[in-house]
Amino acid sequence: MTRITQVRTSIWEWVGPTTSLPPNSCTTPNDLVGDRPGDLSPFTFLGWLVVEVECADGTIGIGNAALAPHATKVVIDSYLKPLLVGHDPLDSEFLWQSMYRRTMAFGRKGIGMAAISAVDLAIWDLKGKLLRQPVFRLLGGRTKSPLPVYASKLYSQPERELAREAQTYLEQGFKMMKLRLGWGPRHGLDGMRRNVELVRILRETVGDGIEIMADVYMGWDLEYAKRMLPKLVPYNLRWLEEPLPADDIAGYAQLKAMGHVAIAGGEHEFSLAGFRQLIDARAIDFAQFDTNRVGGITAAHKITSLCEAHGVFVVPHAGQMHNYHIVMSSYAAPFAEYFPNGPVEVGNELFWYIFDGEPVAEHGCVDLRDDQFGLGLTLRTPRPSEFRVLR
Ligand SMILES: [Mg+2]
DSSP: OOOEEEEEEEEEEEOSOOOOOOTTSSOOGGGGTOSSTTOOGGGOOOEEEEEEEEETTSOEEEEEEOSOHHHHHHHIIIIIHHHHTTSOTTOHHHHHHHHHHHTTTTOSSTHHHHHHHHHHHHHHHHHHHHHTSBHHHHHTOOOOSSEEEEEEOOOSOOHHHHHHHHHHHHHTTOSEEEEEOOOOGGGHHHHHHHHHHHHHHHHHHHOTTSEEEEEOTTOOOHHHHHHHHHHHGGGOOSOEEOOSOTTOHHHHHHHHHHOSSOEEEOTTOOHHHHHHHHHHTTOOSEEOOOHHHHTHHHHHHHHHHHHHHTTOEEOOTTOSHHHHHHHHTOTTOOOEEEOOOOSOSSSTTTHHHHEEOOOOOBTTEEOOOTTSOBTOOEEOOOOTTTEEEEO
16 A cells, blocks of 8 residues: 655646637637637636646656646645545545545535546546556456547638648548537627538538537527527538537527537536536537546546436547546547647647647547556656746
């Protein structure tokens, strides 16, 4: 038996070059209140929280969180660290419940759960290293070899550029890809026409043998979404993602009940209790938790089982190792998201710059190694030209 002796947090703030996205790259919930529709700045993650949990024998587990890293760091340093030191990291369920119940007054969702998620990832990474197994083999083992992923980028953009970007994913061997829709209620009928045009161009570019999805990033309202759904039917979308703000569970249920397009959501939902609500309300066809928000591997594994029992597919937000291990170990999770490695934009791609070990897609798939213990990630040495690291 070993004990946790140290919990260290650091914030990796990107100070390198960024590529800015033009207006109307994607709708967001800010469109209702902001003067710049499609402004992604409140959903930009240019700083990440990294947590290292160390044991008496020197083994270190690594976890991460991308939401509000400064606030997440304070939660871990002030409230979670004292609950961890001195305990056995193999008691991951006890540690999760301890963190959850002792922060319940102010935690439960949002930053509180992001902090628990980061620590839980580090604990599962530790468990894997101590038991000399990859995390997916501690959950359910290998269900896919390799693991299919969909290319996730394709912002709303002029026709020719959209087609060109989609073509590059086809050439790389992706069989699935996702588009962001750029127009919402403020743009009226003309915006509706432009959204449909984006989907039409993508479908015509890739043909009928490629799965395509569309993401609204919570930028529509219920009435607008009800008018849009029938217009999307001819293009055979695999799903429409986050058509409404995350709290409008009843609205999601109404859209799903229309039966036009499968509804995906949950990347802004938290905990087993949150997904029970979504499932009870018949609000989603695809559950898209992110393991580094929803409560770590401990919560994601339980939610995946809940989804399996209710015939809801799991396709986590953002790919990344912490999600790939969940997808690899369950038949309820048929494939995963994949953010291509490229210049830093909104920060979705920042993990490529912080960690080594993230699998690179080949022919539309990634694979996990049986001989890489834990989550399979190591921390890079930060370059001063790229990161300011705050400890
Ligand atoms: Mg999304």
